[in-house]
Amino acid sequence: MSAALALEQALNGVQLGVMLFLAAAGLTLIFGVMGLINLAHxxxxxxxAYACAFLTRETxxxxxxxAGGALAAAAAGAAVELLVxxxxxxxxHLDQVLATFALALIFSDAARWIFGPQPLWLDPPAALSGAVPLPGGGAYPAYRLAIIAAGLAAAAGLHALIARTRLGMRIRAGESDREMVAALGVNVxxxxxxxxxxxxxxxxxxxxxxxxxxxxxxxMGEPVLILAFVVIVIGGVGSVKGAFAGAMLVGVTDTMGRALLPALFERVWDPATAAGAGAAVASMLIYMLMAAVLVLRPKGLFPADG
Incomplete structure (x- = not known):
């Protein structure tokens, strides 16, 4: 693999990692503060995604x-919390799993009912439709670089919120001792x-x-939910720092495994067999990584109580 291709795959891994972090950070906060297993995440x-596609088409x-996609999801989350x-x-926890799994099915069927069974397609903005040259040759899509930048900015903003604001102080306190927070007059x-x-x-x-x-x-949310749980287990339940570290590890491991293993197996097997074996082993890498972390650090890399 050339240096330019390796850099491109590494960037793909980081891009996947920041997306997984945004999904896993909310999930780990919800579990850390509320003790809730949310399969509707x-x-x-x-x-x-649907709100963004719809609003982009309409406006x-x-x-x-x-912006509307993020706000629509936040509003839906608030409604779900209040009503269910x-x-x-x-x-x-079994009741939580069953109830939130039912919510996931309801959301999925509602999306099919409102938007139809066919997928929707959404184009990147024209300003980010090009590519950016990479060192050593090659180019990388500008939109993917923008995703990495936006994800890292969101991660930094979430860290600042948790570490430096009154709301963040209450969230951290709620993770440690919910009863004491309520006794101090916080509207839990x-x-x-x-x-x-x-x-x-x-x-x-x-x-x-x-x-x-x-x-x-x-x-589209089901594979993301599974990977988000893997990220949380690797990083440590309730830890935003752990979610970021776990997401980066999962993103880079998955992407580099899919890129490198087929070529590695071609040294032993024919290209067709190597491609199939490489894809199969690559799909297992993140779970092997999770198992290794659990053996060495059962609470994850950065547990919230660590």
């Missing part, structure tokens, strides 16, 4: 669609709604940006 990712502005999730906090119900909306908005923002890279369809 992927549906909120999908909501952002002609991708940027309005992007609020009744699950004191329930068993409002805090939970805000955290849920924040997590949903981040997922929706990720879905809106990804919608311009692939088709927007009702089941």
């Amino acid at each position: 992927g549906a909120l990712f999908m909501t952002g 002609g502005s991708f940027w309005l669609g992007l 999730v609020r009744r699950l906090y004191g329930r068993d 119900a409002l805090l939970y709604t805000a955290v849920f909306a924040l997590g949903a908005g981040l997922a929706g923002f990720a879905g809106a940006m990804v919608g311009a890279l692939r088709s927007v369809q009702a089941d």
